[in-house]
Amino acid sequence: MEIRAPRGTEDLFGEDLELVVALEERFREHVRRFGFQEIRTPILEYAELFVRSVGPTTDIVEKEMFTFPDRGGRVLALRPEGTAPVVRAYVNHKLYADLLPVRLAYAGPMFRYERPQAGRQRQFHQLGVEVLGGEGPELDAEVIALGHEFLASLGLGDVRLELSSVGCPVCRPRYLERLREYFLPHRDELCPDCQRRLERNPLRILDCKLDRDKDFVREAPKLFDSLCDDCRRYHEEVAVHLTSLGIPFVVNPHLVRGLDYYVRTAFEWVDASLGAQDAVGGGGRYDGLVAELGGPPHGGIGFALGVERLVLGLKNRGIRLAPPRHVDVYVAAFGGGAARRLPLLFHLRRAGFVALGDADTEKVRTLLRRADRLGARVVVLVGDEEVARGEVAVKDLASGTQEAVREDELVAWLRRHLAQDG
Ligand code: AMP
Numbered sequence: 001m002e003i004r005a006p007r008g009t010e011d012l013f014g015e016d017l018e019l020v021v022a023l024e025e026r027f028r029e030h031v032r033r034f035g036f037q038e039i040r041t042p043i044l045e046y047a048e049l050f051v052r053s054v055g056p057t058t059d060i061v062e063k064e065m066f067t068f069p070d071r072g073g074r075v076l077a078l079r080p081e082g083t084a085p086v087v088r089a090y091v092n093h094k095l096y097a098d099l100l101p102v103r104l105a106y107a108g109p110m111f112r113y114e115r116p117q118a119g120r121q122r123q124f125h126q127l128g129v130e131v132l133g134g135e136g137p138e139l140d141a142e143v144i145a146l147g148h149e150f151l152a153s154l155g156l157g158d159v160r161l162e163l164s165s166v167g168c169p170v171c172r173p174r175y176l177e178r179l180r181e182y183f184l185p186h187r188d189e190l191c192p193d194c195q196r197r198l199e200r201n202p203l204r205i206l207d208c209k210l211d212r213d214k215d216f217v218r219e220a221p222k223l224f225d226s227l228c229d230d231c232r233r234y235h236e237e238v239a240v241h242l243t244s245l246g247i248p249f250v251v252n253p254h255l256v257r258g259l260d261y262y263v264r265t266a267f268e269w270v271d272a273s274l275g276a277q278d279a280v281g282g283g284g285r286y287d288g289l290v291a292e293l294g295g296p297p298h299g300g301i302g303f304a305l306g307v308e309r310l311v312l313g314l315k316n317r318g319i320r321l322a323p324p325r326h327v328d329v330y331v332a333a334f335g336g337g338a339a340r341r342l343p344l345l346f347h348l349r350r351a352g353f354v355a356l357g358d359a360d361t362e363k364v365r366t367l368l369r370r371a372d373r374l375g376a377r378v379v380v381l382v383g384d385e386e387v388a389r390g391e392v393a394v395k396d397l398a399s400g401t402q403e404a405v406r407e408d409e410l411v412a413w414l415r416r417h418l419a420q421d422g
Pocket of ligand 1: 309
């Protein structure tokens, strides 16, 4: 029986992979201009890292982590998200001793045990940034604007930016108490998971896939309406800075992010061209996290974009990022020219051309057909007569014209010819 890739994972190759690689390269180039440096953390972490950061009552930790014991019995997890590992590295390597804030970017696979569907896999890829050791509404706006301009540079400028605030350790506990009181009379109408959440983390009820559309859940008091004065002012300043940078956004008081570590600024990018899974990215501020993981009381803010959903959004809009695969030159060697094939191919490749070719005892026509299928622009023909004269015949596949060129002038001829073609 044929063995398949695990459910919710996929092989990336061909045009899809080229698009993903192009996205990563564009992202690296983009964040470099904002002074970010790349960081690569392990794909495996101790599960405890996510329990302590993402939160023990979140869906990610309760249901979606791939965990397993190592041979020594410690529980490892395939990382479900990128922020906690980056913060762990910041603490472990005392990166905070450097000039602050520290600006880090990452790209790589994440794993969540979710029910696979369009735009939702068990292995997916994220592009993300984290700014550590800095705070203030201006910084938040800068990070959000960085993300938004990246999307715009891809042609996804119509993706909707939703902004909210999830409060702070002053106003959130007060709100949670209100929320618990509000839900208590509705206890029996909640799903079994949410009945548990009512005690441990009533905020989760608001984004429960089963309960969130029930009327009494929709009408529940909103965190955004219970913000303390400091949080409200902070949020308003973020909004002012975004406006001054010309970044369009809407305030979404319903926005609750599925990770516990966020404080104040929270945001999401929503792509209306996608189906049910329409969030292409999201992030927020996480001021307690560095200290929680054993570091100094430094603030942080970041976001992550989902590569697979970006790819879907680009395809929905007919946007192509990666140049189509192309071959500049095809070497068709026949008869006594067969021995010239490999030296010619390497000569051309060393000169920078994308070159492929075959030697064939069959008709030249067979070789020309292969060149055509590869999309080559020029065919270099070399047979007995050409070898005898130290020449090759060059044929432009688009125009069909053919001429003789001395072998030692071939590279110069191709440079001129391909440049003319554009
Ligand atoms: P989150 O860490 O949940 O805020 O996710 C950030 C972004 O990662 C989302 O907006 C999605 O684009 C992407 N993402 C999260 N989970 C998945 C998944 N299971 N499959 C594909 N993309 C995902």
